[in-house]
Amino acid sequence: MIRLAANLTMLFTEHGFLDRFAAAADAGFRGVEYLFPYDHDPQVLASSLREAGVEQVLFNLPPGDWEAGERGLASLPGREAEFRDAVIEALRYAEALDCPRVHAMAGLLPVDADAYTRAHHQATYVANLRFAAGEAAKAGRQVLIEPINTRDMPGYFLSRQAQAMAVLEAVGADNLRLQFDLYHCQVMEGDLTRHLERQFPAIGHIQIAGVPQRHEPDVGEVHYPALLSRLEALGYDGWVGCEYRPAAGTRQGLGWGRAHGLTTDH
Ligand SMILES: O=C(O)C(=O)[C@H](O)CO
Numbered sequence: 001m002i003r004l005a006a007n008l009t010m011l012f013t014e015h016g017f018l019d020r021f022a023a024a025a026d027a028g029f030r031g032v033e034y035l036f037p038y039d040h041d042p043q044v045l046a047s048s049l050r051e052a053g054v055e056q057v058l059f060n061l062p063p064g065d066w067e068a069g070e071r072g073l074a075s076l077p078g079r080e081a082e083f084r085d086a087v088i089e090a091l092r093y094a095e096a097l098d099c100p101r102v103h104a105m106a107g108l109l110p111v112d113a114d115a116y117t118r119a120h121h122q123a124t125y126v127a128n129l130r131f132a133a134g135e136a137a138k139a140g141r142q143v144l145i146e147p148i149n150t151r152d153m154p155g156y157f158l159s160r161q162a163q164a165m166a167v168l169e170a171v172g173a174d175n176l177r178l179q180f181d182l183y184h185c186q187v188m189e190g191d192l193t194r195h196l197e198r199q200f201p202a203i204g205h206i207q208i209a210g211v212p213q214r215h216e217p218d219v220g221e222v223h224y225p226a227l228l229s230r231l232e233a234l235g236y237d238g239w240v241g242c243e244y245r246p247a248a249g250t251r252q253g254l255g256w257g258r259a260h261g262l263t264t265d266h
């Protein structure tokens with residue numbers, strides 16, 4: 001059975017953030033994810049989860065200075081101490097929210113990155129992820145890495161599926177897994193079903209959105225019913241994060257998810 005999680009950073013933005021948990025539950029979601037919990041006391045978030053009766057299925061490590069354009073620390077040489085602090089902070093929140101997995105964003109390459117710079121970022125990335133996976137393993141949690149398309153996020157260090165699989169192999173930690181965002185994979189590479197099948201053993205979390213506009217999954221070029229039934233046939237028992245910008249209102253756009261327990265009625 002496909003379990004859908006509402007991405008509260010993008011969905012239910014008609015409500016204040018802490019009211020989105022109940023709004024998601026009311027629409028039929030049993031899990032939630034969002035980018036960053038750090039603006040809120042973990043106990044406040046934990047009670048929002050409890051009161052709404054939803055699970056926290058994912059959030060991201062602190063990403064550096066997001067407002068200044070930073071998009072993660074994991075591959076950035078010279079920022080290793082900050083990354084380690086980010087891991088500890090994320091795991092503190094994961095404990096409070098009972099969240100099984102956290103996403104470590106890779107960070108951006110400099111525009112004029114040469115081969116040496118890329119190699120330095122790669123070595124830093126592997127070493128940082130080894131640390132993160134080691135700390136997370138002590139708490140029984142997973143660390144995820146996600147290829148992100150370079151149209152939306154120019155310069156992002158991790159942008160292709162084969163690159164991610166090579167990093168997972170280089171680190172070699174059982175609890176370091178792939179955050180397979182089908183939207184990004186379609187933008188960068190396509191061939192979604194074969195990527196899903198090839199990489200299935202490494203997948204720790206799935207995210208979906210329509211392509212190219214990142215609206216509802218039923219808006220655009222990707223036929224998600226086929227992909228979700230392939231996912232079920234493969235025996236996927238994780239969560240599918242709905243990480244898209246509603247074309248109109250969140251509830252109005254949930255019709256695509258009726259087969260998976262979502263409701264559009266008020
Ligand atoms: O951008 C995405 O698709 C993600 O899932 C990251 O976690 C946030 O940028």
Ligand SMILES: [Mg+2]
Nearest residue numbers: 146181207243
């Ligand atoms: Mg994503």
